[in-house]
Amino acid sequence: MTPPTLRYHNPVDVRFGEGALQLLPEVLRGRPAVVITFPEAEATGLLPQLRRLLGPQLRGVLDDVEPNPGVPWVEARYAAFWERHAEAVVVAVGGGSTIDSAKLLLGRTSSGCFAEVLAAMRAGQAPAFVAARPLIAVPTTAGTGSEVTPWATLWDRTSAVPTKLSLHAEALWAEVALVDPVLTMTLPDAVTRASALDALSHSLEAIWNRNANPISDALAVEAACGLIAALPRLLNDPRSLLLRREVARCSLLAGLAFSNTKTALAHSISYPLTLRFGVPHGIACSFPLPLVWSMAQGSDPGRDAVLAEVFGPQESNPAGALRAFLESVGVDCSFTAYGVSPEETAGILRTAAHGARGQNFINSHLCVNPTTSS
Ligand SMILES: [Fe+2]
Known part of the structure; x- marks a missing residue:
């Protein structure tokens, strides 16, 4: 019997190596960007570096990502994100929690409310997005893999039984992953x-x-x-x-x-x-x-x-x-x-x-x- 045909699929444009972060303006191709990152990015010099790299292309920053993203954080930012950044490329710079937080924001529901996404996730279904912003993922840790996967983890501590939810959608594949080992040097x-x-x-x-x-x-x-x-x-x-x-x-x-x-x-x-x-x-x-x-x-x-x-x-x-x-x-x-x-x-x-x-x-x-x- 002929063995079944196997499929391997990954659409992410991966750029790997020291200095890959410097390619950010090139891969943005003139589009406006919103940076999502972790609170320490300012003090470590990472956020100032991003500001220098992006100049006027940088239209906004969310730098209060929490470890293990939870429902309240996403709910509190979802509507405002879409109001302010509906034309922007999402640039997620951080570890798995940061990249996953960006993925949780970048798909828009018909109602404009995150509750729709949450309900689908709790039901184990894929949410119906009416729009999605492109993602450029820049991992600053070496381990998450989120820069090349089409899913995100949400820690649902608000339900009766706290549980881990997974958001899985084609829109969550990053357009580009910039994997720069220099960013992990000070971990x-x-x-x-x-x-x-x-x-x-x-x-x-x-x-x-x-x-x-x-x-x-x-x-x-x-x-x-x-x-x-x-x-x-x-x-x-x-x-x-x-x-x-x-x-x-x-x-x-x-x-x-x-x-x-x-x-x-x-x-x-x-x-x-x-x-x-x-x-x-x-x-x-x-x-x-x-x-x-x-x-x-x-x-x-x-x-x-x-x-x-x-x-x-x-x-x-x-x-x-x-x-x-x-x-x-x-x-x-x-x-x-x-x-x-x-x-x-x-x-x-x-x-x-x-x-x-x-x-x-x-x-x-x-x-x-x-x-x-x-
Ligand atoms: Fe893992």
Whole structure:
């Protein structure tokens, strides 16, 4: 039987390398811009640099993005954004929270209210946008992948049961991603580590995924191997532009991989850990990776073969090798380390397996003993 035709699709125009930020005027092609960024961008000199680069093209700035964007922030800005910036290109400069916040604003509903978007997201449906602004994404961390994916995360803490929502729409693909490793040079160690581990999670989640294909596999294996090799060296030498470049490259490749597969079980496990226990996303989606790898192992010989490329075929216990790697960069892989009891762990794992991202995981016969999960 002829195997099915596979598809890999990513329309983002990616510009990668030191100085990529300087291409911003060129890729704007004379269009007006509104910059969305994080509060520290002024003091760090990033926002002044953007003002110099853009000159009169810069028509507005939103620089109060919050970590893990929530409903009130978007609701409070949505109508005003469309009133003032309906002609502007959205330039998102920051980490995953910043780029996702920009994505949450850039699609316009027929009513002009964000409530329409929120209702669609809560129903698990794609909102009907009547207009959308182009996005130029400029990541300042190396890990999110949001610059090359068509979705955004919204943390819905206002509903009866706080939950993580995902907005997925064609309009959310960035027109251009400017990935400039220089922008990550001054990141604190904790952010460097959590961001890179988020990228590692994206790469492995793209492999143990029902939507994997040979192209996403190639990108994911290259990303995972590169991150495992480079992150410990970068944490020892955070001023190395060479290592910053390598981790940014691997993060980008991981983003390109999971842009076509979405994430899987480790991310599904991570959401309550972030919402209820305050664990940063990059840690919450990476410390369960050895557990998830052990669940993936043996489910599918083809997937096992791709996973074996990460630590090499000579490694008889890759899940153990991954745990040793994570511990070497200061990550505790036990749920109890994050204040999660064995009973809560069992509940989180059960719920995660049934979540939308959990359904992407290759092993649908999860049988987890919570005492072995810590
Ligand atoms: Fe992630």
